[in-house]
Amino acid sequence: MYSNDDTRIKNEERLKETEKVFGYVFDKFTLLNIYRLFSGKYIERFEFPISSGKESIVFAASDSRKFYAVKVYKTVATTFKNIERYAGDRWGIENSRNKKKFISQWAYREYRNLGLAHRAGAGAPRPIKVIGNVLLMTYIGTRSKPAPTMKDYGVDEDIVNASLAGIRKLYTIGEIVHGDLSEYNYLIFRKKPYMIDIAQAVDIKDSAAIVLLKRDVGNMVKFFNKFGFAIAEQKALKYAVGESDDYR
Ligand SMILES: Nc1ncnc2c1ncn2[C@@H]1O[C@H](COP(=O)(O)OP(=O)(O)OP(=O)(O)O)[C@@H](O)[C@H]1O
C-alpha cells in the first residue's frame, strides 16, 4: 500500500516526465491536462504521433488492453481558422486565460458531437474523456498504423453506402450536421468509414444547417463520383434528411 505521500511523490514524478517529453511543445495548462489522462488511468503510455496540424496534434496512446487517440488542441497556435469562424466577435480578447477557456470549449464541442455521432450509429470514434483542451477517443487503426483517410484509401460501393447512411443518421438521429465533411475528414478502417474532426458541427435547427449539409453532401458526392459513381446531389440530399429511402 502507498501512503498518500508516496502517491503524491509518484504523481509529481510522472508530471515531471510528461514535462520532459512534451515541455518544448506544450504550455503548462496542456501538460497538466495530458498528465491527468495518466494519473486518472485513462492511458498508460504514448505510442506514436499520428498527425500535427495547425490547430491540433493527435497521438496514439495505450493501456495494457488497447489503443486510444489523444487529440490535443493547441493553445499557442498560429491560426484558429475553424474556431474563429465559430467564435466570431467574442474571439477578440487577446487574453490567454480566455483563449484557454475558448479552446477548451471547442474541445468539449468535439467531445459532445462525437458522442452524438457515435450513438447515432453514424460511424465515428467514441469519445471517452475531455480534459480542458485534451480529448481522448477510441483509436481507429491497427497497432502499427492509424487508419488512412478516405482521400488516400478511395471508396467502393459499401463505403459510399455507409458514408451516406452515416450522414443521414447524423441528421435524423443525432440531429446535427457535420459542417466540414470531405474525404480528408473520414478514416477508413476494415472497409468502414469513420467521420472525424466534428467540433464545428451545428444543430439541425441552426439557420446554417441546410447550407452546411448541402456542402457536406456535395463534397462527398463529388468525391464519390470520381470513382465512377453517378450520384445526383439532390437525391443524396433528400436521402440525407430522411425524405427518401434511396439516394439512387
Ligand atoms: N480517432 C482517431 N484514430 C486514429 N487517427 C485519428 C483519430 N482522430 C484523428 N486521427 C488522425 O489525426 C488527423 C487529424 O485529426 P483531425 O482532422 O481531427 O484534426 P485537425 O486539427 O482538423 O487536423 P487537420 O488540420 O490535419 O485536419 C486525422 O487526419 C487522422 O489521421
Ligand SMILES: [Mg+2]
Ligand atoms: Mg481534419
